[in-house]
Amino acid sequence: MRISGAKWAVMALSLAVLAACGGDDGPRYPTLGGDKPLVIGHRGASGYLPEHTLESYRRAVELGADFIEPDLVATKDGVLIARHEPNITSTTDVATRAEFASRKTKKMVDGVEEEGWFASDFTLAEIKTLRAVQPMAERDQSHNGRYQIPTLQEILDLAKAESTRVGRTVGVYPETKHPTYHVNLGLKLEDRLLAVLAQYGYTTKASPVIVQSFEVSNLKYLRTKTQIRLVQLVDANDVNADGSMDLTAPYDKPYDFAVAGDPRTFASLLTPAGLKEVKTYADGIGPWKPYLIPSRQVDNNRDGKPDDLNGDGKIDDRDRVMMPATDVVKNAHAEGLMVHPYTFRSEARRLASDFKGDPQAEYKLFYNLGVDGVFSDFPDHAKAARDH
Numbered sequence: 001m002r003i004s005g006a007k008w009a010v011m012a013l014s015l016a017v018l019a020a021c022g023g024d025d026g027p028r029y030p031t032l033g034g035d036k037p038l039v040i041g042h043r044g045a046s047g048y049l050p051e052h053t054l055e056s057y058r059r060a061v062e063l064g065a066d067f068i069e070p071d072l073v074a075t076k077d078g079v080l081i082a083r084h085e086p087n088i089t090s091t092t093d094v095a096t097r098a099e100f101a102s103r104k105t106k107k108m109v110d111g112v113e114e115e116g117w118f119a120s121d122f123t124l125a126e127i128k129t130l131r132a133v134q135p136m137a138e139r140d141q142s143h144n145g146r147y148q149i150p151t152l153q154e155i156l157d158l159a160k161a162e163s164t165r166v167g168r169t170v171g172v173y174p175e176t177k178h179p180t181y182h183v184n185l186g187l188k189l190e191d192r193l194l195a196v197l198a199q200y201g202y203t204t205k206a207s208p209v210i211v212q213s214f215e216v217s218n219l220k221y222l223r224t225k226t227q228i229r230l231v232q233l234v235d236a237n238d239v240n241a242d243g244s245m246d247l248t249a250p251y252d253k254p255y256d257f258a259v260a261g262d263p264r265t266f267a268s269l270l271t272p273a274g275l276k277e278v279k280t281y282a283d284g285i286g287p288w289k290p291y292l293i294p295s296r297q298v299d300n301n302r303d304g305k306p307d308d309l310n311g312d313g314k315i316d317d318r319d320r321v322m323m324p325a326t327d328v329v330k331n332a333h334a335e336g337l338m339v340h341p342y343t344f345r346s347e348a349r350r351l352a353s354d355f356k357g358d359p360q361a362e363y364k365l366f367y368n369l370g371v372d373g374v375f376s377d378f379p380d381h382a383k384a385a386r387d388h
Contacts, residue, residue: 029367029370030368030369030370031338031370031371031372032333032336032337032338032339032370032372033372035372036386036387037367037371037372037373037374037386038066038067038340038372038373038374039064039065039066039067039373039374039376039379039382039383039386040065040066040067040068040069040173040340040373040374040375040376040379041056041057041060041061041063041065041067041068041069041376041379042069042342042343042344042375042376042377043056043069043070043071043084043377044056044057044058044059044060044068044069045057045059045060045062045063045065045377045378045379045380046377047139047345047346047376047377047378048139048140048378049134049140049143049147050091050132050133050134050143050144050146050147051084051091051132051134051135052070052071052082052083052084052091052132052149052150053082053132053147053148053149053150054147054148054150054154054155054158055143055146055147056147057070057150057155057158057159058158058162060379061159061162061166061170062166063378063379063380063383064379064380064382064383065170065376065379065383066170066171066373067170067171067172067173067208067210067373068155068158068159068170068171068172068173069172069173069174069175069375070082070150070152070155070172070173070174070175071083071084071085071174071175071177072152072174072175072176072177072189072193073085073086073119073120073177073178073182074119074120074182074185074187074189074192075119075120075122075123075124075127076119076120076121076122076123077123077124078187078192079124079151080151080152080189080192080193080196081119081124081127081149081150081151081152082149082150082151082152082155083119083149083177084135084177085109085177085178086107086109086118086119086120086177086178086181086182087107087109087114087116087117087118088116088117088118088119088130088149089116089117090116090133090135091132091133091135092117092130092131092132092133092149093130093131093132093133093144093145094117094130095116095117097129097130100117100122100126103117103121103122104116104117105117105118105121109178109181110178110180110181110250110255110258111249111250111255111258112250120182120185120187124151127149128148128149130148130149131144131145131146131147131148131149132144132146132147132148132149133145138347152174152193152196153196153199155172156172156196156197156200159171159172159208160200163208169208170208171208171209171210172208172209173209173210173211173212174193174209174211174212175211175212175213175214175233176189176190176193176211176212176213176215176218177189178255179213179215179217179218179256180215180218180255180256180259181255189218190218190221190222190225191225193211194222194225194226197209197226197228202228203226203227203228204227204228205227205228205229205283207228207229209228209229210228210229210230210231210283210284211228211229211230211231212230212231212232212233212286213230213231213232213233214233214234214235214254214255215254215255215256216232216254216256216257216269216281217256218256219232219281219282220281223281223282229283229284230281230282230283230284231282231283231284231285231286231338231340232269232278232281232282232284232285232286233285233286233287233342234266234267234269234270234285234286234287234288234291235251235266235288236251236252236266236267236288236290236291237249237251237252239290239294239295241296241297241299241306242296242297243290243294243295243296243323244294245267245290245291245294247265247266247267251266252265252266253265253266253268254266267291269285270285270287270291270328270331270332272331275331275332275335275337276335278335278337279335279336279337282337283337283338284332284337284338284339284340284372285328285332285337285338285339285340286339286340286341286342286375287328287339287341287342288341288342289341289342289343289344289366291326291328291341292325292326292328292329292339292341292366292369292371293322293323293324293325293326293365293366293369294322294323294326295317295320295321295322295323295352296320296321296323297315297319297320298319298320298321306319307319309321309353310353314349316349316350317349317350317351317352318348318349318351318352318353318357319353320352320353321352321353321354322352322354322365325369329369329370329371330370333370338372338373339370339371339372339373340371340372340373340374340375341366341371341374341375342374342375343375343376343377344359344362344363344366344374344375344376344377344378344381344382345359345376345377345378346359346377346378346381359378359381359385360381360384360385361385363376363381363382363385363386364385367385367386
């Protein structure tokens with residue numbers, strides 16, 4: 001039987017794909033260890049339900065998340081609870097509670113004055129009387145006022161129960177929020193976190209826990225106390241029109257660097273030298289995703305203003321175009337560091353023009369780059385792009 005040149009080409013391509021996927025051994029991915037990239041439910045399934053609630057975490061598991069992510073702050077009586085910020089004004093109904101009107105105040109958080117209500121001014125019992133709300137106006141508001149604010153222990157209990165229910169291990173990926181701020185309040189997070197984790201036997205790299213932070217010194221402290229996996233988060237203020245990172249304070253550097261007068265920025269942590277240092281105290285990095293694949297605005301008519309590519313009269317991510325990937329993933333993997341970028345969101349206005357409104361196209365671009373996991377508000381979309 002003669003085989004045409006075209007058929008030979010198809011067969012060769014098929015064999016190449018099979019080899020890349022590991023042949024009979026199953027799929028291999030361009031991740032650090034060749035495993036499937038993790039789907040991390042960012043604040044739970046926060047695209048669908050109010051963030052950092054047991055209901056949001058449970059929904060994330062139902063949608064296929066491998067890990068659920070609670071941001072941790074401390075109450076007045078030293079209990080770790082899940083809120084995105086110490087300032088709970090936008091994520092709870094506290095502003096509508098007459099009994100707490102007098103608690104409204106101003107505090108300095110990482111060098112910036114904020115006004116509102118703060119978790120550290122409430123006992124756990126008082127926090128439990130509040131209810132969560134959806135902070136993003138374009139998302140479903142129908143669940144506002146229904147769900148309590150959970151403790152870390154309640155989240156760990158949920159993860160264990162859900163692991164049994166779904167027949168797979170569901171990990172927990174806590175972030176220590178504003179460590180220096182909490183130290184200054186006498187509410188240091190790290191030892192409290194380790195004490196709770198120890199109650200569940202979570203003390204080793206094999207434990208279904210990864211701890212993350214935007215600061216450095218607290219991760220270095222944690223490394224002296226535990227072998228649980230640690231991840232260095234990397235932030236920025238914005239992305240400039242040309243795709244470069246905008247490192248404007250206070251999002252230019254870890255806050256403990258600012259306090260210590262350290263001239264290094266977040267971007268410094270992603271240089272080869274920076275990654276080598278990170279490896280001395282952490283197991284991975286969690287960079288804002290433009291550090292891995294940036295995007296830029298377009299000014300084809302050279303009028304000094306970004307072009308409205310889709311003609312909707314607005315300038316947002318839909319009017320940006322993707323650029324070539326940086327070497328961050330490659331360099332991190334060379335140091336043995338896993339890479340978990342954030343945050344993947346499915347709303348059309350948050351997707352660059354290249355993706356044509358399809359969030360799975362963005363996930364696939366990053367999966368092909370070799371990221372080891374993604375923080376997603378929509379875990380079902382992240383899972384579908386990964387598995388299909």
